[in-house]
Structures are given as C-alpha cells and as structure tokens.
Amino acid sequence: MTRFPRLWRSPEAVIGLAILLTIAAIALLAPFIYPGDPHAIVARPLIAPLVDPAHPFGTDRLGRDLAAELAHGARASLLVGLGAMVGAIGLGAGIGTLAGFAGGVIDEVLMRITEAFQTVPGFLLSLALVSAMGPSLGAVVLAVTLSAWTGPARLTRAQVLSIRERDYVAAARVIGMHPLRIAFGEVLPNALPVVLSLTAVIVAGAILTEAALSFLGLGDPNRVTWGGMIAEGRAVLRSAPHLSIVPGLALVTTVLGVYLAGEGLTEANSGRKGQP
Amino acid sequence: MTAPLLTLAAVGATYPHDDGAVDALADVSFDLAEGERIAVIGESGSGKSTLALAIAGLLPSTAVSVGRIGWRRPMVGGRDIGFVFQDPGASLDPVMNIGDQVAEVRVRHCGEGLRAARRAAIDLLDRVRLPQPSRLARAYPHELSGGQRQRAALAMAIAAGPRLLIADEATSALDTVVQAEIVALIGELVRAASMALVFVTHDIALASQISDRIVVLYAGRMVEAGPAARVVGAPRHPYTQALIAGHLDLSRAPAFPLPAIAGAPPDPFDPPRGCRFAPRCSHAFSACLDEPAWSGGIGDGVRCVGFPLGGEP
Amino acid sequence: MSEPLLQVDDLHKTFDRGGRRVRALAGVSLDLARGETLAVVGASGGGKSTLARVILRLVEPDRGRVLFSGRDWLGLGGAALRRERRRLQMVFQDPLAAFNPRATIGQILTDPLAIHRLAATADPADAVVGLLARVGLSADLAARLPHELSGGQRQRVAIARALACEPDLIVLDEPVSALDVSVRAQILNLLHRVQVETGVAYLLISHDLAVVRAMAPRLAVIDQGTIVEAGATATILTSPGSLAAQALIDATPRLIVSPPAPPATPTPDGERKP
Numbered sequence: 001m002t003r004f005p006r007l008w009r010s011p012e013a014v015i016g017l018a019i020l021l022t023i024a025a026i027a028l029l030a031p032f033i034y035p036g037d038p039h040a041i042v043a044r045p046l047i048a049p050l051v052d053p054a055h056p057f058g059t060d061r062l063g064r065d066l067a068a069e070l071a072h073g074a075r076a077s078l079l080v081g082l083g084a085m086v087g088a089i090g091l092g093a094g095i096g097t098l099a100g101f102a103g104g105v106i107d108e109v110l111m112r113i114t115e116a117f118q119t120v121p122g123f124l125l126s127l128a129l130v131s132a133m134g135p136s137l138g139a140v141v142l143a144v145t146l147s148a149w150t151g152p153a154r155l156t157r158a159q160v161l162s163i164r165e166r167d168y169v170a171a172a173r174v175i176g177m178h179p180l181r182i183a184f185g186e187v188l189p190n191a192l193p194v195v196l197s198l199t200a201v202i203v204a205g206a207i208l209t210e211a212a213l214s215f216l217g218l219g220d221p222n223r224v225t226w227g228g229m230i231a232e233g234r235a236v237l238r239s240a241p242h243l244s245i246v247p248g249l250a251l252v253t254t255v256l257g258v259y260l261a262g263e264g265l266t267e268a269n270s271g272r273k274g275q276p
Numbered sequence: 277m278t279a280p281l282l283t284l285a286a287v288g289a290t291y292p293h294d295d296g297a298v299d300a301l302a303d304v305s306f307d308l309a310e311g312e313r314i315a316v317i318g319e320s321g322s323g324k325s326t327l328a329l330a331i332a333g334l335l336p337s338t339a340v341s342v343g344r345i346g347w348r349r350p351m352v353g354g355r356d357i358g359f360v361f362q363d364p365g366a367s368l369d370p371v372m373n374i375g376d377q378v379a380e381v382r383v384r385h386c387g388e389g390l391r392a393a394r395r396a397a398i399d400l401l402d403r404v405r406l407p408q409p410s411r412l413a414r415a416y417p418h419e420l421s422g423g424q425r426q427r428a429a430l431a432m433a434i435a436a437g438p439r440l441l442i443a444d445e446a447t448s449a450l451d452t453v454v455q456a457e458i459v460a461l462i463g464e465l466v467r468a469a470s471m472a473l474v475f476v477t478h479d480i481a482l483a484s485q486i487s488d489r490i491v492v493l494y495a496g497r498m499v500e501a502g503p504a505a506r507v508v509g510a511p512r513h514p515y516t517q518a519l520i521a522g523h524l525d526l527s528r529a530p531a532f533p534l535p536a537i538a539g540a541p542p543d544p545f546d547p548p549r550g551c552r553f554a555p556r557c558s559h560a561f562s563a564c565l566d567e568p569a570w571s572g573g574i575g576d577g578v579r580c581v582g583f584p585l586g587g588e589p
Numbered sequence: 590m591s592e593p594l595l596q597v598d599d600l601h602k603t604f605d606r607g608g609r610r611v612r613a614l615a616g617v618s619l620d621l622a623r624g625e626t627l628a629v630v631g632a633s634g635g636g637k638s639t640l641a642r643v644i645l646r647l648v649e650p651d652r653g654r655v656l657f658s659g660r661d662w663l664g665l666g667g668a669a670l671r672r673e674r675r676r677l678q679m680v681f682q683d684p685l686a687a688f689n690p691r692a693t694i695g696q697i698l699t700d701p702l703a704i705h706r707l708a709a710t711a712d713p714a715d716a717v718v719g720l721l722a723r724v725g726l727s728a729d730l731a732a733r734l735p736h737e738l739s740g741g742q743r744q745r746v747a748i749a750r751a752l753a754c755e756p757d758l759i760v761l762d763e764p765v766s767a768l769d770v771s772v773r774a775q776i777l778n779l780l781h782r783v784q785v786e787t788g789v790a791y792l793l794i795s796h797d798l799a800v801v802r803a804m805a806p807r808l809a810v811i812d813q814g815t816i817v818e819a820g821a822t823a824t825i826l827t828s829p830g831s832l833a834a835q836a837l838i839d840a841t842p843r844l845i846v847s848p849p850a851p852p853a854t855p856t857p858d859g860e861r862k863p
Binding site for chain 1: 646672681686688689754
Binding site for chain 2: 632739740741769774775796798822842843844
C-alpha cells in the first residue's frame with residue numbers, strides 16, 4: 001500500500017521512471033510521429049544536428065532522418081529488454097524453484113546445468129546463437145535469455161531453500177496441498193521480490209547485447225536499432241560524430257533509466273519489508 | 277530517608293511515523309530506591325520496553341521523549357546501568373569471544389589492563405554460573421546455548437558493577453527451566469551487590485517472584501503500581517485483577533470457560549479515547565471516556581476512574 | 590477397549606547438524622484415543638517438536654511405526670497421503686509465520702476446502718464466513734492479510750483452517766505461548782469449545798505446565814528423545830516420578846500471593862503525595 005508513496009520519495013526512482021516512460025512513449029508513438037519507413041531518404045545527407053528544424057538530430061550519410069531512426073530504434077531496444085527480462089526471469093525462477101523445492105537429484109541436475117551455462121561467456125553464446133539462427137529480434141531475445149537466466153535461477157533457488165523451511169509451507173503440506181502448487185503458489189511468489197531486483201541488470205544487459213550484436217551486423221536487418229546506427233556512423237566518425245554519439249547517448253540514457261528505476265523499486269520493496 | 281536512586285516524573289515517549297505519531301508511553305512516575313527491585317509488567321504495545329530503554333537512555337534518536345528521569349548522582353550507561361535484552365545476540369558480538377567481550381567492559385569502565393580484565397572476566401563468567409568459565413571465556417556466542425548466551429550477556433551487564441540492572445524480557449525467549457534458572461540468578465546477583473533492578477516481563481507470576489514493587493503498564497499507560505504483595509494480593513485496576521484472575525495455577529485443573537479478557541490490546545496507531553482499557557473492561561462506564569487521572573501516591577496507586585468512585589471496582 | 594486414534598511405536602530420528610549427530614527421538618511410543626487430549630511436555634531440544642513433525646509427516650523418522658485409526662500412517666505417500674492429511678491437522682506456535690504473507694484470510698481458509706472438496710455450501714465464500722464465525726471472527730476479516738490481524742485473531746484463523754479440514758486430530762504446537770497474556774485464555778476457551786463441539790482429539794505440545802494442566806487430562810514427559818514419564822496430569826504434577834518432570838514443575842512461575850500489606854502508615858515525606 002505504501003509502496004508507491006515511498007517510490008515517489010526516492011528521486012532516483014522518479015528520474016528513472018520518467019526516463020523509461022518517455023522512451024516507452026516515443027517507442028509506442030514512433031509510427032505516428034514518423035510514419036512510413038524510417039529507412040527512407042528524406043533530405044540531403046549529413047545535415048548536422050540542431051540546424052534544420054525539420055530534422056532536429058540531422059541526417060545520416062544517405063539522408064535519412066536521425067530522429068525518425070532514433071524513435072523507431074527505441075522499439076527494438078525496449079522489446080529486447082522486455083523480452084529478455086520475461087524470458088530470463090521466467091526460465092530462471094521456474095528452474096530455481098524446482099531445484100530448491102525438490103532438492104536431491106533434481107536439484108543436483110538442474111544446478112549442474114545452470115553452472116554449465118554460467119561457464120559460457122554470455123556474449124559468445126549470443127553471437128553463436130544469432131549466427132546460427134540468423135539475425136532477427138526473436139533470436140536476439142532468445143540468445144540474451146539463454147545467457148541471463150542463470151542469475152535469477154541461482155537467486156530463486158537460494159530464496160526457495162530458505163522459504164521452504166517456513167511454517168506456512170509446512171502448513172500448506174499439512175492441509176494436503178500438492179507439492180507443485182506449494183512450490184509455485186506459496187513459495188515462488190514470496191521469493192520473487194528479491195529475484196526481481198535482478199530485473200535492471202538483465203534489461204540493461206539485454207539492451208546493450210542487442211546493440212553490440214547490431215553493431216557487429218548481427219541485428220535484425222529489417223529494423224532500425226541503435227546499435228546498427230552506431231555501426232553506421234562509425235565510417236564517418238571524424239567528420240560526422242553525431243551519427244554515433246546521438247544513438248550512443250540514447251542507449252546510455254535508457255540503461256541509466258532502467259538502473260535508476262530498478263534501484264528505486266528495490267529500495268521501495270526492501271523499505272516496506274521492515275513494516276509490520 | 278535517603279533520596280531514591282532514580283526518580284521518574286511524567287516520563288513518556290512518542291515515535292514519529294509515516295501514518296502519525298505513536299504515543300507509546302505517557303505519564304509514568306515512580307521512584308526507585310537503591311537496591312529496590314521493580315517489575316514492569318505489560319503485554320505487546322504496553323510501552324514496557326520503551327520505558328526500559330528510556331531509563332537506560334537508549335531510546336532511538338527518532339523517539340520524542342518527555343518528562344524527567346532524575347538520578348541521585350550522574351550515571352554512565354554500561355557502567356552504572358547494566359542492560360540485558362530479550363535476545364542476547366543484541367549485546368554479544370558474534371566475532372569476539374565471550375571472555376574478551378566481558379573484559380572489554382572492565383577495560384573501558386574500570387580502567388583495568390587487559391590482563392587483569394581477562395582474569396576478572398573469568399571470575400564474572402563464574403558468577404553467572406557458566407560451567408568451566410576459563411574454557412567458555414574462549415568460546416564464541418554461536419557455540420553457546422541460548423541460556424548460556426543470556427548468562428554471558430548478564431556477565432557483561434554486571435561487569436562494571438552497576439547500581440541498576442535493567443532486564444527487558446530477558447528470560448522470555450528461554451525454556452521454562454532455563455528461565456527459572458536465569459530469574460533466580462538475576463535475583464541472587466542483584467541481592468549480593470544490592471543493585472537496583474528493573475525487571476520487564478509479561479508474566480505477572482514471574483514479577484511477583486522477583487520484585488518488591490510492581491508497575492503495571494497497559495497500552496502505554498501506567499495503570500497500577502504498588503508493593504508486589506499489594507498489587508498481587510489486592511489488585512485495584514480491572515486489568516490487573518483480570519490478569520491475576522486469569523493466571524493458571526498448577527495446583528488445580530481450572531473449569532472452562534477460563535476467565536478471559538475480551539478483545540485484544542489496542543492498535544497503537546488508533547488507541548481508544550479516555551481509559552485505554554475501557555473497551556475490554558467489564559466495569560467500564562461513561563466516565564471512562566475521559567483520560568483517567570492517577571490516584572494514590574508516587575509508585576503506589578491506580579489509574580482508574582472506577583476505583584476512587586466505587587472502592588474496589 | 591476401542592482402538593486408539595493414534596498409536597506411535599518406537600520412533601527414532603537422528604539429525605545431522607553440521608557434522609554432529611543429534612538424537613531427537615530415541616524410541617518414542619505413545620497412544621491417543623479419539624476425542625482425547627494428550628500433552629507432550631519437555632524442555633526445548635527434548636524432542637517434542639520433532640515428534641510432532643514426524644506425526645504430521647513433515648519429517649520422516651529413521652524407524653518406528655505410526656498407526657492412525659489403525660492404518661499404517663508412515664506407509665502412505667503421494668496422493669493418498671495428501672487425501673488423508675485432512676484428518677490430521679496442526680496449529681502452529683507463531684500464527685504469523687504459519688500463513689503465506691501474500692494470501693488473504695479468505696484464500697487461506699478456502700484452500701483446505703477446495704483441496705478436499707469440503708465446502709458444505711456451493712459458495713466457498715459462505716463457507717469461509719461460516720468458519721470465521723465458528724472461531725468468533727467477523728466475516729469482514731476474509732479480505733485482510735495475516736499481518737493486519739492481531740495475534741489472537743491470527744491464532745483463531747489458524748484454528749479455523751484446521752477445522753476446515755474436519756480433522757480427527759489436531760496437533761497444537763505451543764498454541765498460546767506467542768500470544769499476549771490477556772488473549773491466551775480466549776484461545777484456550779476456543780480450543781476447549783471446539784473439542785466439545787466436534788470431538789476432535791488434541792496432541793498438545795508445550796513447555797507450559799499451566800496450559801497443560803488446563804487442557805490435558807493425560808501427560809507424557811519427553812526428555813532427550815524418550816518418554817520418561819506418562820500418566821494422568823494431576824498425578825504427575827503432584828508426585829512427579831522423573832527428574833525432567835520435577836524440573837519443569839519447579840520452574841513454572843507461581844503467583845506469590847501474600848496478604849496485602851497493611852495500609853501505609855503516614856510518613857514524614859507526605860509532601861510527595863500529590
């Protein structure tokens with residue numbers, strides 16, 4: 001009940017949420033603000049930013065509007081971030097809950113698998129996967145999910161191990177509740193708040209991984225992405241640095257917003273815990 | 277007659293909170309003589325821990341305290357006032373052995389060297405009846421049982437020879453048998469050094485065993501106080517009467533239904549108007565809607581409108 | 590003689606605590622008739638909690654036998670065990686810890702009804718209201734969360750949850766020791782009334798002999814994993830035959846009622862009186 005007032009009292013959270021909401025609004029409204037293909041050539045190439053009011057961020061080497069590209073690029077970044085968050089936390093929480101609650105052989109097997117994934121560098125895994133599956137947004141989300149689920153899995157398992165010893169879990173067994181329902185209905189919801197503190201790291205990591213893959217030319221070729229824009233600008237980095245700097249700043253701002261909002265949410269949650 | 281060791285005059289405390297301040301304690305006045313043993317009894321939300329902390333000067337900095345706590349002479353916390361908490365973990369350092377923790381008090385407050393302090397520590401551990409004190413002095417808190425930890429905490433509390441020992445529910449987390457041992461030990465230590473004692477508890481039977489005087493708190497108000505024999509033998513406040521009537525005795529099987537107080541202690545955020553016990557009191561009448569005044573002497577009286585009006589209510 | 594409801598025979602359980610082997614149960618046997626209250630008392634670490642948890646099938650014993658209504662209780666597993674669990678319920682010491690902090694009281698009481706398809710009425714909400722009324726709580730508590738209730742209210746809900754299962758036996762694990770003194774008698778009265786109304790048997794786990802004296806005509810004293818003494822509560826309390834029982838009796842706080850002091854003689858420091 002007091003979560004939201006508390007959230008508003010933390011300036012980081014307010015700034016973070018404001019940034020995220022702005023970017024989300026831009027992403028959602030991009031097709032209306034900049035209808036048509038953002039890849040379309042609309043003006044002469046390499047207009048500098050803040051010169052032509054019709055193209056506030058200027059144009060790129062081919063004369064495409066940087067502002068339009070930026071707005072459409074936000075969609076890719078946010079989609080990947082959200083998709084990877086749902087994927088990684090969903091998969092991780094599921095496997096962590098099973099491992100922690102079942103214990104024994106199931107726990108051993110699941111945790112060895114988790115460790116196997118942890119030993120593979122996440123970005124290499126993403127590279128390999130996207131190369132194999134072909135560049136698409138779905139492939140990027142899957143790749144990031146597969147490299148990011150181990151953190152939530154281990155954290156969930158640790159939480160579940162402590163929660164399953166609580167009296168209310170014993171009480172659920174005493175009334176004859178099915179073990180799977182106990183695991184996912186009684187234990188997991190109480191483990192989740194702690195696990196959700198990983199959200200910011202996962203979302204930010206996913207956005208950066210997507211950008212890196214696009215920069216390497218492994219992004220979805222049918223979509224504008226900020227990573228792709230930075231790669232585009234690389235060729236004219238000296239003469240027109242804004243082509244890389246503007247999407248780079250967008251990336252930094254988004255990641256910052258994610259971290260600030262995540263921090264604020266975690267703080268609001270933990271602050272509430274002490275209350276009766 | 278010598279001046280009391282401690283004089284409380286209209287002591288109270290409120291805790292500011294998001295949803296308004298909690299009036300945790302108000303208008304507590306009593307004296308404590310040298311060597312006197314006072315039991316403060318109350319249940320959750322009674323303000324008993326707040327009172328114990330206020331006397332020791334340990335209230336959290338956010339609390340707003342009122343009233344006057346006067347000492348006959350200047351007292352130093354940790355030296356002249358020993359404090360034992362319900363959870364001995366609160367006063368024991370998990371990464372320092374028991375002997376050194378007790379010795380530290382001696383070094384800080386008695387000006388002893390470390391060697392002498394360590395010898396004194398072993399002697400103190402022996403006084404609180406820890407078995408093999410010279411061996412246990414090298415043990416860490418987690419290696420001790422709950423009762424042993426409480427003994428160690430007691431050794432720290434009395435290490436500097438305090439004039440007042442405050443025990444805040446010091447035995448409530450313990451087993452019945454261990455609790456009885458610790459209560460007996462506190463009684464002996466206090467008597468041997470003629471220390472004053474403030475024994476905070478929820479158990480009126482325990483209070484009657486260890487104290488000369490009983491102070492009864494309910495929902496942040498001092499509802500009754502007096503010599504232990506008088507409070508137990510002829511309680512005046514309906515709450516005290518109900519507590520004593522509801523005490524279960526081993527000597528006979530009680531008949532059901534047991535005498536019970538209806539309801540529950542009030543919500544500290546929303547206490548009832550007037551007498552805070554009135555909503556649960558079988559004698560309550562319209563005058564109970566006004567805050568009742570204290571009637572009687574300092575440390576011996578009752579806060580109940582019904583008492584002076586109707587004699588024994 | 591009718592068959593006992595619960596027969597516990599030679600239970601053993603050893604825990605491994607950080608390399609140390611702790612013998613919690615070393616051959617515990619007892620039995621309990623239908624509708625009876627048996628108290629198991631003992632110091633903490635004596636094995637009484639482990640005994641309760643083994644009987645409730647929360648902990649598996651190393652060896653021993655438990656018969657519940659004449660059937661092998663330890664041999665049950667899976668769905669059969671979950672179905673039979675209905676008949677053996679528990680009320681925990683700390684009523685706050687015993688509830689999922691995110692579930693409303695209504696959900697908490699609906700669970701056992703739904704699991705065992707016990708709702709007498711079509712609408713589970715009506716059944717919840719009925720359960721709340723049986724333990725003396727008003728219907729509007731159904732929408733609240735456990736932490737919004739007082740300790741006594743929570744323990745009433747815990748009793749209601751056990752009752753929802755229509756059990757034959759309820760294990761009461763220190764049912765009032767976490768409650769405020771002024772609330773304990775209410776809960777004991779409720780437990781007594783429930784037993785009179787339903788004929789449920791109680792296994793009362795406690796270290797508080799005063800509560801045992803009030804609730805249980807029969808008593809077993811457990812110490813270091815074995816029952817050292819068992820019999821009628823009144824007999825054991827007046828003439829204990831074991832050191833463990835004697836120690837518990839001696840340690841139980843007694844109200845020292847001396848005749849009230851004579852009225853205070855007027856003293857020279859009369860100016861201190863207000």
